[in-house]
Amino acid sequence: MSPELLFEQALNGLSFGALLFILAAGLSLVFGMMDVVNLAHGAFYMLGAYVALSVVQRTGSFWLALVVAPLALGILGVILEPLLLRRLRGRHLDQVLLTIGVSLVIVDQIGAIWGREVRSLAAPAGLDGSVPLVGGEYPVYRLFVIGFGVLLAAVVSVVHQRTKVGMLIRAGVEDAEMLGALGVNTDRLFAATFAVGAALAGLAGVVAAPVFGLQPGMDGDALIYSLVVVVVGGLGTLGGAIAGSALVGPADTFGKVLFQEFALAVIFAIVALVLLFRPTGLLGRIRVAR
């Protein structure tokens, strides 16, 4: 492979990784805080993309969609958590099963509302072209995705490390029960966490739509990749989501190119290796079960 193509593939991998970060951050947050692997995360992602499609069709503004879709998903999250998950508090396996049910309902409703054929969303004006780059042209939108992912990671890291909210999140991820005994309303904290997780999934759906399109089955792909990222990076830690997506994005891209026949195997080989040598993930903590 020529250096130019290598560079282009690296950009492909990084933009995919940036998307994976947006996608996996919410899944990881919800798991860390609530001990729930939210299997509806992929459906939230899909719903975000379709809401964006409607917003763009109605208003023509991608940027409005980038705000509205995460907001809509956040509202859905803040309703679903108290309505459904809270009733099963402490019964983690039942909660996980419940999220599968939620995901089936959402995906089915998407089919009923938006139809089941393939749709696509154009990149916003200004980002829809290509720029000359070593090796030819490269789509501006994919460069935007890299920048957006990095910016989001930076903002989220600052919030995580430097703000009161971040402090509550770090404490809650470690020991939410203790945080409750210190006067923090964990019901509200959990609902807010679930809402933020859903909003991040929705955001990922909007950002991904111009690249990957909208189609039935996109929820499952998104869920599997985000699970891979959080398992590799370390469940429930922000650093883990960053490290996991930075590794899995490029690894998936180069895996597809170098070992075409084993494209998916490369990703799962990484998962297997990480689980074998670092069962808690690259940056995972050892969690003490209580």
Place this chain on the structure above:
Amino acid sequence: MTGLKKNGGTTTGNVAPPLGNADFAPFVTQIKNQPTKNVYSFFSGADAIGFIKTWNSLGLPAAGYKMYGAGFLTEQDVLKEVKDLANGAITSLFWAVELDNAENKSFVSAYQRQYTLLPDVFAVQAYDGMHALDEALKKIGADTSDPDKVSKALEDVSFKSPRGDFMFDKNTHNPVQDIYIREVKTQNGQTVNTISDKVAKVTDPGK
């Protein structure tokens, strides 16, 4: 592939994304690693849309690459999403919305009246399937008590379809039909497959 080689062509390599693959960029970038600029692909539906959009965004048309493929690559379900991004693609299929025959004209206009969309090949297949069944049943007076009689009647069906003359190959039960070479063009604001050539009465070798 076999046909290409028999007629003196060669292939330089192949790139194989898994089905239902989300990100086409790694594969499209990899095409640039090939010595040829003629690329044959086999995609349909979501994959075709993803492939064509990525093909364009990575600048392959500007770099002189040419897209060929099986007709499903640029059927109307795909073209309504990618529009002129597919212009210039050359594909082969047994039908195209632009086909100039009486059956097709009335089929297309009836379909548009009903759904306000241009029909795609899948609509034609479903329509012909029902048409064949209808012809067969007419012939046996709708008496379906003997399954062998029904299948014999089906085998002998022949009619004028939107794709042209339609009949079944007695050996394989595949249709015997004309195959059209089509090029994607945007005309009057609609992106469609225009007919550039035709191979008459092709019998599918597969069983």
Place this chain on the structure above:
Amino acid sequence: MTAMLEVRGLHAYYGESHVLQGVDLTIEAGHAVSLVGRNGAGKTTTLSAIAGFLRPRRGVIRIGGVDVTGVAAHRVAHAGVALVPQGRRIFSDLSVHENLVVAARSVDGGWTEEKVIGLLPALGRRLAVSGDQLSGGEQQMLAIGRALMRNPRLLLLDEPSEGLAPKLVEEVGVALAHLRAGGLTILLVEQNLALASAVGERMYVMNKGAIVFSGAAAELAAAREIETRYLGI
């Protein structure tokens, strides 16, 4: 006068296992009480039920006369209860400073970060250090300091001497004596009988999920057969 803590006929289960079998406990405001008993007697479970971690099946818990039976932990905290849990449960990802402020509930003239450091000087030198870098003694001081940041009316402590060197146990004792002198109501769960009787004016002995003895520290010391039967001395 209403008691600061009143526990009546408390029954609690882990699944099917009946752990608390009718616990009765009373602490008057401003008093310090120690709860002792063998490992597995149900002391931690009693504190968990009071703190709102575990919903009791029967019985009543009142804080300053207010019924808090079975309410969420944060509502118990808002009723004025703070817990120094067994195993300390420091937030290891948070700095010492953050561990203190995450709990803070400011009250005029009450505990502040400075006052906590005044009481527990070991913390003052480690404010920027993250929880997982602390020694066992430092973690224990932090757990006490964190609870004080709530400005509680009732302080629950679960085996604060566990795993500490004698000198550190002594420091904990000094701090608790200071808090008691300041009028804070204290429920101290301890296996260390010396510390328990130094802090608690009144002693409760627990066995198999029920209180089997209550009285002044001196009375317990005199009741040799209680000590041998329930405390294994």
